[in-house]
């Protein structure tokens with residue numbers, strides 16, 4: 061696509077955003093909605109619209125090369141991302157469920173399930189690829205030096221001499237036997253051919269007809285088979301073979317990657333221009349700006365004196381200096397403001413004096429206040445109950461609005477036809493820099509003018525300015541007092557490793573196996589299909605099982621976006637710890653690795669097995685945690701993975717594991733989690749396949765966000781078989797019935813399926829494929845050797861989830877709505893019965 065196409069795409073996205081903002085602002089001011097379903101519909105509609113805009117903006121940001129345009133797109137993009145996360149959070153709080161189903165709204169918007177995927181901005185990794193490569197090198201270097209490596213178990217077999225000789229003899233005899241059999245076979249074939257040649261001598265015409273018959277039959281059969289296969293592929297009955305990208309696709313890919321280089325070049329040019337243009341503005345326009353500022357301020361002095369009879373007070377630098385004066389106000393207004401401020405100060409003084417007098421009555425007053433507050437709260441609660449659901453104010457909408465405004469004012473109608481190369485706009489830079497220089501000069505001018513005003517007052521008003529000084533002093537005193545009497549400052553945490561560099565801490569953690577190399581897995585590699593029945597089942601009051609595509613979306617929203625973007629993490633809902641739970645092999649660890657790949661995060665491993673025997677004692681553990689979190693913060697984003705997370709919160713430690721001390725982290729983990737602030741892009745991710753073994757209360761206190769990963773459904777299994785087989789090098793043909801395989805593997809997880817595929821697709825079998833195509837039956841024996849997820853296990857997971865805080869809330873809400881329905885049903889039922897009765901009597905009357 062060309063630059064102008066991306067320009068049009070941007071334009072369309074901004075247009076959609078403007079419409080959306082127009083719709084969204086009134087809903088914020090609307091009265092609370094009592095109907096929760098309607099509230100959800102509103103949220104879901106906004107969510108889908110934002111998602112669409114997000115996808116378009118992400119693509120635009122990845123490809124446009126104009127540095128100033130990219131800045132505007134980036135700002136809006138971050139705002140939109142944050143808003144998406146906020147909306148998801150709202151939906152969770154409204155529905156008490158992590159999973160939401162939008163199939164009906166998708167239909168309304170004519171969107172496909174693919175449109176529901178949360179796109180992952182490519183700039184998360186691309187913009188720091190150099191730093192990531194550096195880190196990767198460092199990690200490889202440390203590991204090569206002898207870092208922690210899991211001991212590889214190489215089976216070594218010792219053979220006795222007799223056994224070795226026997227083995228050699230067996231294989232040699234077998235080889236000779238095979239040779240002899242081959243030799244005998246060729247002799248026999250030659251003999252047969254000789255005999256046939258002698259017995260029947262056909263005349264040439266007959267022979268030709270015979271050959272033609274065989275050839276034509278063969279040729280037609282292959283043609284029909286080929287056409288049949290093509291038709292089946294066209295109908296989607298048989299998966300198409302993987303095709304290599306066409307030359308046009310390859311060219312498009314090249315153009316896209318070339319644009320990334322151009323982006324870098326233009327950015328470097330732009331950075332240079334920022335410095336040069338600022339310098340030139342300062343030297344050329346600086347004196348003029350200074351003079352006009354002085355002129356303006358002097359004019360203001362005179363106007364104020366004319367209007368109020370005396371010279372005004374010059375605003376303090378904290379209040380914005382002279383800039384605050386010219387914020388579209390008349391001199392009278394400014395003077396009135398000053399007067400009001402003075403009055404306020406006086407009032408405060410007085411009230412403080414009174415307070416001191418009535419020091420003894422304070423306690424009683426406090427009591428009264430408290431009572432009043434209680435009363436108010438009580439009222440508030442009832443009001444809230446009456447209120448119902450209302451959208452919470454957003455932290456991201458102002459950013460989005462500002463970006464949209466900038467687009468409209470600067471870029472929407474800008475003629476860019478002459479800018480073929482899409483380089484920066486010098487005029488815009490000059491305007492921007494002029495403002496910056498003006499601000500810098502204003503500080504100097506203010507100082508000068510303050511002095512000038514003082515002199516003027518001395519000469520004209522004979523004001524010695526003592527009063528003001530006094531006020532100033534007293535206000536300073538007040539400030540100091542306030543500071544003293546304010547809350548005690550929290551103890552600053554002691555830096556246990558103040559004398560060490562981050563590099564040395566990093567090296568130590570790698571050596572001890574607490575920092576590991578994440579596998580290169582993208583979130584899109586986590587295969588899983590969308591479930592089309594979600595809304596229908598929910599409407600029928602059946603809780604649907606979430607699909608793997610829903611899980612992917614949650615990981616993107618809770619993990620990838622906040623870890624990738626500082627803005628989203630700082631202003632969005634703060635998630636410190638995430639728990640991934642589900643049966644063995646559903647891809648929990650895979651998701652942890654994909655989180656790191658998509659955001660370029662470091663991967664720390666604090667699993668009980670890794671911790672065992674290292675940094676003993678309480679102080680040792682404290683030191684380790686300090687190191688881990690210090691490095692994680694400094695080299696953010698970071699993911700701290702705790703495998704077998706239930707072990708940290710074991711109800712009862714099994715005897716075999718007692719030596720490992722799995723509960724070492726139990727006490728320190730909540731404390732250390734609290735130290736993660738919104739500016740630290742650090743996420744603790746726990747994975748567990750047995751959450752029921754943990755003490756649920758402290759467990760859920762640490763892991764506030766829980767994602768229950770289900771076993772794959774039919775659609776996901778079908779895709780899994782197809783994709784994993786293709787990835788393993790299998791040729792998919794009509795003999796390999798994927799549908800049956802997906803059907804019989806109900807209950808098996810992705811790990812099981814992968815295991816079966818790896819067992820069957822060895823190199824020997826792969827080489828035989830052309831002669832002997834793969835069949836579905838071959839995969840049954842390796843599957844039969846594994847245990848599927850039994851119903852009991854699945855029920856245990858579901859039951860456990862209902863005991864988590866969110867599960868409990870959902871159950872309570874369901875019960876409440878059921879009761880409401882019941883009540884309504886009764887009243888409605890009563891009314892309808894009455895209506896029916898009325899109807900019947902009317903009919904009877906008519907008959908009569």
Ligand SMILES: Nc1ncnc2c1ncn2[C@@H]1O[C@H](COP(=O)(O)OP(=O)(O)OP(=O)(O)O)[C@@H](O)[C@H]1O
Nearest residue numbers: 585586587644645646647648649650749810811814
């Ligand atoms: N959705 C998926 N798409 C593709 N491969 C998957 C998917 N889910 C899991 N796998 C593969 O299955 C294997 C098992 O996954 P993983 O080890 O992440 O599961 P797990 O849930 O962490 O298992 P456990 O609970 O036993 O530790 C991995 O090789 C992973 O790549």
